[in-house]
Amino acid sequence: MTTSVKVALAALLTLGLVTVTAARADETEVPSFVKSKDKDTKEFVGKVFESIVKVARFKTKNHRVDKYEYVNEKDKDNRKDLIIKGKVDGGAVSRNVPVDIIVKLDTSNKEAWEVLNIEYKDGFKLTGRPDNTKIQALIKSFNAK
Secondary structure, eight states: OHHHHHHHHHHHHHHHHHHHHHHHSEEEEEEETTTOOOTTTTTHHHHHHHHHHHHHHHSSEEEEEEEEEEEOTTTTTTTTEEEEEEEESSSSOSSSSEEEEEEEEEOOSSSSSSSEEEEEEEEEOSSSOHHHHHHHHHHHTTOOO
């Protein structure tokens, strides 16, 4: 096989991986805390939960929110925490893995909240640490106008 053929094959494989990754990201529409008027619905919180879990753990399914609540931060006006507790199934073996998420919010603009930070913990034991860089990158999407 010539070098030019190898380079062409490598380029095609890379393009295929980029396409698969982009398709995976589009599976779940990332909700916006700025635009949404229904931030307190289970449907909205479910989309937030699923968006975060999918970037933290690539192969998960059956995303379930067990409970959620908005809690005012002590000694800080216009700040709330969205606390989400749920479960997910891993790609191969793990079932009903607990996931705890805290989304730190600035609620000074009553209609357009801003996500300040995301804290993520789960019970996956064999798959290493979640991708915190990708989780933090979601903040920009959650704050999209």
